[in-house]
Amino acid sequence: MPDTTKHYFWSQRGSFDHLFSKESPLPPLKSHEVLVKIHAVSLQYRDLTIGLGRYPGNFPDELVPCSDMAGEVIAVGQDAGSQWKIGDRVCANFAADHIAGETSPEIQKTAHGGPIHGVLTQYKAFRPHSLVKIPDHLSFEEASTLPCAALTAYNALMGPIPVKGGDVVLIEGTGGVSIHGLQLALASGARVIVTSSSDEKLKIATKLGAQHVVNYKSTPEWHERVLELTSGRGVDHVLEVGGPSTLEKALKCIRVGGWIHTIGFVGGGTPTDVVFPTIRKACHIRGIQIGSVAQFKDMNRLLALHPEVTRPVVDKVFGFEEARQAYEYLQSQAHVGKVVIKVA
CATH class of the missing domain: 3.90.180.10 (Medium-chain alcohol dehydrogenases, catalytic domain)
Structure with a gap:
């Protein structure tokens, strides 16, 4: 000992x-x-x-x-x-x-x-x-x-209205939560759109299985491109990690009745902006505060079922x-x- x-x-x-x-x-x-x-x-x-x-x-x-x-x-x-x-x-x-x-x-x-x-x-x-x-x-x-990044993405996408086959999921960025979200959405049969400012990172997202990618640096009004990709309907779920810098555009390309899961503020922000309180209170829009032991165990069963897609x-x-x-x-x-x- x-x-x-x-x-x-x-x-x-x-x-x-x-x-x-x-x-x-x-x-x-x-x-x-x-x-x-x-x-x-x-x-x-x-x-x-x-x-x-x-x-x-x-x-x-x-x-x-x-x-x-x-x-x-x-x-x-x-x-x-x-x-x-x-x-x-x-x-x-x-x-x-x-x-x-x-x-x-x-x-x-x-x-x-x-x-x-x-x-x-x-x-x-x-x-x-x-x-x-x-x-x-x-x-x-x-x-x-797994404990934070993967479980956060799982809690978001498998929450009150779980993502299902045929849904369209918008993933902002290519950080830890975002990549886990991409993998979990694909394992659930969803179509995934990924945004990033780097074409090299978007190439990796495509290799991991993303069906559509959008460079928000070269396409500043990226929400319009997302709407085009969904024939104007909008996406079913958004993993919202950018914060105040992205939330407005996420609201423009979410479908009626869709879910925006606020997770972070990597695009900048302060504890006084609108995003941080939704996370602290785990409220709807839908603030995400990681997840429970029970959800962790459920997630691990999904990972074991699709070991390579979700690695x-x-x-x-x-x-x-x-x-x-x-x-x-x-x-x-x-x-x-x-x-x-x-x-x-």
Whole structure:
């Protein structure tokens, strides 16, 4: 049993220069906990905004960053039940206490890498109910992309009105949530339109199966092109990741009765704009706040059914000592899919 763990922490927020690592004592495992050796951590846009001081909320001192991990169970407390055994490969849910159903203010306070310490550490204890088995066909690096990016896309597209064969889904961008959304929509039989400012990224989206692509840099009124591609009807679902810079156009090309799933604000925005409150309240238009353990398990069954179509796209893997470089690379937006830090 390890008695120390090396981990990253924010000495203060506002710059990547304040991201440091150190070795700290590992608290004795409580009887109701499961100890996990973390193998890989994937980065989210949320991790950037928290580190740069642009994400509101109350955070612990010397916050350990990141919400998404994949690892291996190495110890099980005597009162932790029989669900987990040594050697099991697991992810932790984004919000530790989001077991099923809707979120709540109390559940929101259990989100890793924000209200509670995150997972960019060699070892971490979890309560058994927050863990989910990793699909057998995925590596630790691939599985580390599931808790936030994949589950967010799944929650959006498989929510109150699930995407179905024949639907048209508009995917904004080619980041982590967007690529997972593209794959899940295709696995569900939908027709997919992807937007990006990069023709090279759009080529990758086409290779992954997107039927239509639109460069919003060369086609500023991209919503008009989307309407053309749908014969004026509009799309059934939009994965809205841009924020204020894209929401207006998304509203112009959604069909009557369609669903706009607000997920992020990578195109710019502040906590006071209209997009952020919809995410915080998980309300309609449809604000998305990741998903529950129950949804995570449902998603994993879909991934196992379509292993190649839904295989996570990992753009680049950084070493544990290269965490700052990983953050900088994510901020550059040069990636397609996910940026991962290999911990073990």
